[in-house]
Amino acid sequence: MQSFQELIAQFTKYFDQLQFPAEPSSLYKAAGHILEMGGKRIRPVLCLMGNELFDTLHPDAFQAGSAIELFHNFTLIHDDIMDKAPLRRGKPTVHTVYGDTAAILSGDVMLINVYERLNKVNTNYQKKLTTVFNKAAIEVCEGQQLDMDFEHLDPEAVDYHSYVNMIGLKTSVLLAASLQMGAIIGGASEGNQEHLYAFGKNIGIAFQIQDDFLDAFGDPEKFGKQQGGDILANKKTFLLLKAFERSNDAQKAELRELLDSAPADKVERVLAIFRDCKLDEWAEVEKERFTALAFENLEKIAVLSNRKEPLKELANYLLNRQQ
Amino acid sequence: MQSFQELIAQFTKYFDQLQFPAEPSSLYKAAGHILEMGGKRIRPVLCLMGNELFDTLHPDAFQAGSAIELFHNFTLIHDDIMDKAPLRRGKPTVHTVYGDTAAILSGDVMLINVYERLNKVNTNYQKKLTTVFNKAAIEVCEGQQLDMDFEHLDPEAVDYHSYVNMIGLKTSVLLAASLQMGAIIGGASEGNQEHLYAFGKNIGIAFQIQDDFLDAFGDPEKFGKQQGGDILANKKTFLLLKAFERSNDAQKAELRELLDSAPADKVERVLAIFRDCKLDEWAEVEKERFTALAFENLEKIAVLSNRKEPLKELANYLLNRQQ
Numbered sequence: 001m002q003s004f005q006e007l008i009a010q011f012t013k014y015f016d017q018l019q020f021p022a023e024p025s026s027l028y029k030a031a032g033h034i035l036e037m038g039g040k041r042i043r044p045v046l047c048l049m050g051n052e053l054f055d056t057l058h059p060d061a062f063q064a065g066s067a068i069e070l071f072h073n074f075t076l077i078h079d080d081i082m083d084k085a086p087l088r089r090g091k092p093t094v095h096t097v098y099g100d101t102a103a104i105l106s107g108d109v110m111l112i113n114v115y116e117r118l119n120k121v122n123t124n125y126q127k128k129l130t131t132v133f134n135k136a137a138i139e140v141c142e143g144q145q146l147d148m149d150f151e152h153l154d155p156e157a158v159d160y161h162s163y164v165n166m167i168g169l170k171t172s173v174l175l176a177a178s179l180q181m182g183a184i185i186g187g188a189s190e191g192n193q194e195h196l197y198a199f200g201k202n203i204g205i206a207f208q209i210q211d212d213f214l215d216a217f218g219d220p221e222k223f224g225k226q227q228g229g230d231i232l233a234n235k236k237t238f239l240l241l242k243a244f245e246r247s248n249d250a251q252k253a254e255l256r257e258l259l260d261s262a263p264a265d266k267v268e269r270v271l272a273i274f275r276d277c278k279l280d281e282w283a284e285v286e287k288e289r290f291t292a293l294a295f296e297n298l299e300k301i302a303v304l305s306n307r308k309e310p311l312k313e314l315a316n317y318l319l320n321r322q323q
Numbered sequence: 324m325q326s327f328q329e330l331i332a333q334f335t336k337y338f339d340q341l342q343f344p345a346e347p348s349s350l351y352k353a354a355g356h357i358l359e360m361g362g363k364r365i366r367p368v369l370c371l372m373g374n375e376l377f378d379t380l381h382p383d384a385f386q387a388g389s390a391i392e393l394f395h396n397f398t399l400i401h402d403d404i405m406d407k408a409p410l411r412r413g414k415p416t417v418h419t420v421y422g423d424t425a426a427i428l429s430g431d432v433m434l435i436n437v438y439e440r441l442n443k444v445n446t447n448y449q450k451k452l453t454t455v456f457n458k459a460a461i462e463v464c465e466g467q468q469l470d471m472d473f474e475h476l477d478p479e480a481v482d483y484h485s486y487v488n489m490i491g492l493k494t495s496v497l498l499a500a501s502l503q504m505g506a507i508i509g510g511a512s513e514g515n516q517e518h519l520y521a522f523g524k525n526i527g528i529a530f531q532i533q534d535d536f537l538d539a540f541g542d543p544e545k546f547g548k549q550q551g552g553d554i555l556a557n558k559k560t561f562l563l564l565k566a567f568e569r570s571n572d573a574q575k576a577e578l579r580e581l582l583d584s585a586p587a588d589k590v591e592r593v594l595a596i597f598r599d600c601k602l603d604e605w606a607e608v609e610k611e612r613f614t615a616l617a618f619e620n621l622e623k624i625a626v627l628s629n630r631k632e633p634l635k636e637l638a639n640y641l642l643n644r645q646q
Contacts (some may be wrong), residue, residue: 012500017587023465024465024468024469024472026464026468026471026472027468035391052642078431081423081427082423082424082427082428100404100405101405101468101471102468103472104401104404104405104427105401105405105464105467105471106432106470108430108431108434108464109461109464109465111435112434112457112460112461112464113436113461115438115453115457116454116457116461119453119454119457122340123446123449126446126447126449126450126494127442127477128448130438130442131442132441134435134438134439134442138432138435138436138439141350141428141431141432141435142350143349143430144428144532145349145424145428146346146347148349148425148428149347149349185443195400197612254450
């Protein structure tokens, strides 16, 4: 059993050897650009951890992990085009540097490479592994489409459960599927696979709530992002949707006015309403609710509890918890 | 053994049953839009014919054929975005009706569905089938990128062999792979698979030469397209590239001038140069050269020659030949 930090180091070393062909350079330089930006490689490491929870680490977990990481990067390239995002991790996005055509095509070719990886795993579980992956991959696309659809809706028109569903599809199902794919490679039973999937899905939602919370209430120095970035971008977040649910008529009117304008004190005024509605406390409770659900799922998995330690450590690290 | 017309009817019936989920409707209506435009379904039928060349028709050929047809439609959606094409088969393109975001995403989700289909075939040949498909799929993306790169080049800077290579990747490898995938399902030997692949690749190039020829010299009434559409769009075609190779200095200067402008008699004047360079004759010879290569490949396949009849008929039909 290895810690998640050790597995990240091991996977990164493996993944960094991945080379695209040299030609057509306009296509593969664009694909290389996003991979060079780096990233925490959390998803493939979840796949390795899902494997190690049940058995010794198998080379197929690295193949499947690479497929997952390539898929994640494919979604980043295409999402950045749709969001017209100029920057990612402080660097110019693929379409900004190479244009929309090369960005669309390099994403496409990366998605085909995903399946080239999945085609290399043991035949005994190739079908099952690919089925689990495809389900998540389709859901990620559906989540992205729902997110885009929500963009055009009034925040009051988006109900909280639809939002949780969308964010689950967009951000959590791939984490959950990564764990399950590792579990399949490790020979886990269907029941254990399902518990591990549910663990990943709930951790993902808790993580997203925390992300929204930190954007609003976090210490910008520690968090490394501008405070209130989501507020300035009028982004629909857990907090904004909940604010419309909890606020009184005067607060609702002010929120609506603030969404339609950009006064210098926009962030402060939105945050004041968030605080009046006690959304900081609410977010903590909601995050803990999903975290508790996740840990219940983890408990149900029928392996010795010390094998679960690395996953608990990773969850606590991601969720910024003290224990 | 069935004729290609019978197989087209059979495949179309099968493929038309394919349903996308209802929600998110913005995503799946966009995906459905391109399929409703119809099409000849030539590629999947090549897969069925590749199967029937060696053995009785297997349901996996329909699965693989659907995967291939979905892939083809995925490329159409994304290519139309890149080409900013308003119309396809006389109907508004997906991105024109549903916007770029839904067009990118519906292409993506269609590509994932391709692999959902390929994941359903017999485990005995799933890996081989997927490998052949992936190679072609990657080459199609590379071909599209090269085509986009060529767009920005002076036609004199594109050499003929690079152009044949690009057009082969963009249009022929998928035809070739469709046949090979069918052959794999039919249990063909590696050698027979390779001959059939080469047959498909050469037929594809011959078809493209004919397409360029008909656009320039064809009877618009029979062809159903505006004569000289490629010329008006300054499209790089077999004919234009060959024209720069064969023309004298005065003709080159006139061609260059015509490419930079749009006089009312542009088509006539370009066609006059094409005729002076005897490109109409050249195109016939070049098309026949690739056709002959294709038929040589077909000859080499070690099955009874009457099994090859439907493929010969299809080739003659596609290449508009009298025999």
